[in-house]
Amino acid sequence: TQTVLEITGLNVDYGVGDQAVRAVRDVDLTLRRGEVLGLAGESGSGKSTLAYGITRLLPPPGVIRSGSVRYHPVDGDPVDVMALTPAELRRFRWAETSIVFQGAMNSLNPVHRISTQLLDVIKAHEPDMSAPARLARARELLKLVGISADRMDSYPHQLSGGMRQRVMIGMALALEPQIVIMDEPTTALDVVMQRQILGQLAELRERLGFAVLFITHDLSLLVEFSDRIAIMYGGRIVEEAPAAQLYRAALHPYTEGLLHSFPALRGPRRALTGIPGSPPDLRAMPPGCAFHPRCPRAFTPCDNELPVLGAPADDHPGRSVACWLHRSLESR
Ligand code: ATP
Ligand code: SF4
Numbered sequence: 052t053q054t055v056l057e058i059t060g061l062n063v064d065y066g067v068g069d070q071a072v073r074a075v076r077d078v079d080l081t082l083r084r085g086e087v088l089g090l091a092g093e094s095g096s097g098k099s100t101l102a103y104g105i106t107r108l109l110p111p112p113g114v115i116r117s118g119s120v121r122y123h124p125v126d127g128d129p130v131d132v133m134a135l136t137p138a139e140l141r142r143f144r145w146a147e148t149s150i151v152f153q154g155a156m157n158s159l160n161p162v163h164r165i166s167t168q169l170l171d172v173i174k175a176h177e178p179d180m181s182a183p184a185r186l187a188r189a190r191e192l193l194k195l196v197g198i199s200a201d202r203m204d205s206y207p208h209q210l211s212g213g214m215r216q217r218v219m220i221g222m223a224l225a226l227e228p229q230i231v232i233m234d235e236p237t238t239a240l241d242v243v244m245q246r247q248i249l250g251q252l253a254e255l256r257e258r259l260g261f262a263v264l265f266i267t268h269d270l271s272l273l274v275e276f277s278d279r280i281a282i283m284y285g286g287r288i289v290e291e292a293p294a295a296q297l298y299r300a301a302l303h304p305y306t307e308g309l310l311h312s313f314p315a316l317r318g319p320r321r322a323l324t325g326i327p328g329s330p331p332d333l334r335a336m337p338p339g340c341a342f343h344p345r346c347p348r349a350f351t352p353c354d355n356e357l358p359v360l361g362a363p364a365d366d367h368p369g370r371s372v373a374c375w376l377h378r379s380l381e382s383r
């Protein structure tokens with residue numbers, strides 16, 4: 052499978068010096084062409100910071116301390132995202148990688164019709180396109196996200212939250228990007244709506260071929276709609292696997308805890324245990340495995356040696372885990 056985005060050794064801090072919050076730590080992550088990659092983890096684990104980091108949209112005092120992000124266009128040379136100029140970056144963000152933020156549906160301008168807003172996006176990036184062609188494109192995009200032509204001239208307040216979110220997806224797709232990043236909030240969208248939106252995105256990518264990075268707390272949603280899942284804890288990716296395999300058998304005890312925090316999709320009912328304890332303080336991380344204070348299976352190396360993400364010793368092809376239960380102790 053071809054890679055569309057390659058993140059290597061990414062570290063993102065808020066602030067500098069002793070007081071810096073190291074929100075993303077040594078992240079290696081690959082997004083493949085046309086796949087849906089789900090990113091899950093408790094609140095504060097660094098999911099949004101990762102999304103902002105790779106699109107270079109970090110709010111101050113966020114800084115990328117180290118790492119590289121490489122974008123691989125369909126044809127042409129790989130692009131070093133960290134080296135793009137502001138102008139190149141603006142184009143990159145709409146045309147190659149589009150991001151739909153938490154609460155994006157509220158960022159539509161209330162005083163303009165949705166058709167106007169969509170046409171503006173197209174016009175800004177395709178100045179040579181004729182007006183009728185732009186209008187046709189806008190119609191087509193709205194149709195794609197399930198909004199009929201007679202709603203085009205509505206104002207945002209005349210649409211439901213779900214429809215506004217679909218308009219945002221339509222805008223994100225306006226320039227046929229290769230990557231769509233969607234960052235869902237804890238609270239703003241209910242699960243039913245998230246489900247519809249992710250279902251629709253998954254279907255659209257079948258037709259249009261873009262890759263999706265979908266961020267959510269709702270692991271059950273990811274199990275259902277994504278190809279692969281990455282789990283974050285304390286700023287690190289702690290497990291990565293094809294969705295079905297992760298659901299069948301989590302390797303990392305934290306993933307296991309997350310899976311037991313929602314009802315089984317099918318099969319026997321499981322006890323909903325959740326994960327006791329609370330996420331680590333990023334300013335004062337526990338030594339060793341950051342999860343060890345909460346881990347029911349912690350053993351000798353866990354409280355002073357960091358398990359790095361890598362292939363499990365017990366042979367699960369295509370999977371990675373950062374846990375001493377599955378990493379050979381010789382790799383220390
Ligand atoms: P949620 O699921 O709640 O959206 P998240 O996984 O997206 O959480 P982030 O928003 O990336 O988490 O935050 C990661 C860490 O960085 C948190 O500890 C948070 O407090 C910290 N953080 C986020 N933004 C800032 C900021 N502007 N300044 C300082 N620290 C920040
Ligand atoms: Fe638990 Fe140790 Fe694995 Fe960390 S490394 S998840 S503490 S068993």
Ligand code: MG
Binds near residue numbers: 234
């Ligand atoms: Mg977030």
